Amino acid sequence: MSTVNEQYEIVIGLEVHAQLLTQSKLFCGDSIAFGAEPNTHVSPITLAHPGTLPKMNRQAIGHAIKMGLACNCEIEKKNYFARKNYFYPDLPKGYQISQHTTPICKEGFVPIKTEAGEKNIRLNRIHMEEDAGKSLHDVNEFNTAVDYNRAGTPLIEIVTEPDLRSSDEAFAYVSELRKLVRYLGVCDGNMEEGSMRCDANVSVRKKGDEQLGTKVEVKNLNSIRNVKRAIDFEAQRLIDMLEAGETIKQQTRSFDAGNGTTFAIRDKEDAEDYRYFPDPDLTPFDLKDDFIKEIRASIPALPAERVAIYCSEYKLPEYDALVLTEEKETADYFEAAIQHTKNYKAAANWLLGPVKNWMNEHSKSINDFELKPEQIAALVQCVDDGKLSFSTASTKLFHLLLQNPTVAPAILAEQNNLIQQSDSSELEPVIDAVLEQLADKVAAYKKGKKGLLALFVGEVMKRTKGKADPKKTNEIILEKLK
Known part of the structure; x- marks a missing residue:
């Protein structure tokens, strides 16, 4: 043609x-x-x-x-x-x-x-x-x-x-x-x-x-x-x-x-x-x-209205708001979750990341998802409290929770030894050992190669099997490198 x-x-x-x-x-x-x-x-x-x-x-x-x-x-x-x-x-x-x-x-x-x-x-x-x-x-x-x-x-x-x-x-x-x-x-x-x-x-x-x-x-x-x-x-x-x-x-x-x-x-x-x-x-x-008035009163908040609220009140990016409101049930779930947490972006990240991946993998909808909105909020809280990283929460704790939906996420994390190390007295010996072993990299860092900081943090994470609190580790390493 x-x-x-x-x-x-x-x-x-x-x-x-x-x-x-x-x-x-x-x-x-x-x-x-x-x-x-x-x-x-x-x-x-x-x-x-x-x-x-x-x-x-x-x-x-x-x-x-x-x-x-x-x-x-x-x-x-x-x-x-x-x-x-x-x-x-x-x-x-x-x-x-x-x-x-x-x-x-x-x-x-x-x-x-x-x-x-x-x-x-x-x-x-x-x-x-x-x-x-x-x-x-x-x-x-x-x-x-x-x-x-x-x-x-x-x-x-x-x-x-x-x-x-x-x-x-x-x-x-x-x-x-x-x-x-x-x-x-x-x-x-x-x-x-x-x-x-x-x-x-x-x-x-x-x-x-x-x-x-x-x-x-x-x-x-x-x-x-x-x-x-x-x-x-x-x-x-x-x-x-x-x-x-x-x-x-x-x-x-x-x-x-x-x-x-x-x-x-x-x-x-x-x-x-x-x-x-x-x-x-x-x-x-x-x-x-x-x-007619009775019917008008029964109309729920529609997608455009919800997108506006998510962007203005919850400060979400427009992309997040559009995806969350694509299905009414997903938007309802998100709104139920944020009744239990004020970290709106983190709640959105859980729905658009691990939860959506689970739905795609199992060809299911949010209606089939076993975890309640408050359990997602509890996962957000675990990360916010520094008990574990988002990576550990999403790859390990999330799957444990799906298998044990009646157990609180924080308790499940403790039972499975997933809680992050944030105690300086526990982290410092590991950090000292890493900096001593990588003395040549430390010297290079002090000469201006600041990108090596990620190497030091990564090595500590490796030695603690991912349990070191990345934020605390970063702070201690920076202090020692001064």
Whole structure:
């Protein structure tokens, strides 16, 4: 493919579907648990049997409002659901219940940060709808099988304005959105299991043009990396078509993650093709101010707010603050740990170092970590008190503590003879012996080779098997070398 992107501008709008963290479906009590045997989480309502009536899920409505408030949206108080009519095998009713003219959340924005700088991505809307089932094409040689377990699962669809101008911005936006839904507890953000999916609307135009080009929609991108890959491929394909004088059709396409290409599924339908009309079985519903206030009060401190606090109040570097707040559970753990120590940087170092290494090594999350936050604070205190070095604490005591989580770190250090030697009367004979043996290096030090100090300290550490207090050792050696 040619590379003429510098002559063109890419225009991207994203539609992200997020499965809401409820126990049951949007309009009935069937479970939405992932991984069940096909067609076991279904009832007459899910299967749209005649005479069955839907009933709204209050928790799903609350989750949608919470997401809207976190995204700076205006909450629509007067709502109703509409029928979106189209036939597909995994849609039991022959229509989908969605919101059309009254999305529950309007406008708003999501701030992102890329190498190019900070930018607010404007939202058009956030609306609620039910999910369809799942067509399976590889379980039967001659027929397509359908699993209706997912049908009726509550979703929110978060629709941006065409504000994104690169795959990097799209990557940053979806990353920020996934972090946000997890912080709020409205969705687990698991793209691999399909609980968060992204459709990308991509068009290109010559730089300086105001009119939008013809867009194509790439459906059901199941990872943030694939969002970026699909946009890069599709933008270049559209540019190549324009360069070759071809006409771009409005299409729905899919992405082949194996070879990194897109392929056409169908020509794109417009809204009028769905024949929306209000669902007669669901009454309109009004949202009260008290209900919205209650939800607003339940929103936790979000990543940007926490980063600001960590940098200003706890004096952490921005990098530390960003990594600590990447997952809400890690930030919660850090904040619990610093209830027991004021050495904020040391607590951050433990989480970003030994604890993170443990999680990576065992493919676990902070929720699986056995040590309590106060035990990490106790490790910090051991180092601060000079009982042992960070090196010894992180490489030896930390692993002993994981095996003996009920024993206090200071006691465990004593039991295993890890306590540093900081008594001058114990250290001086070792230091004297080192300086006597390295008399030629001492002479060189006194002539100006100050870097040899590290050699003397290192030799003392070696002779004490790492138990000498480096700070105290340094002080004594410097005094003797005067």
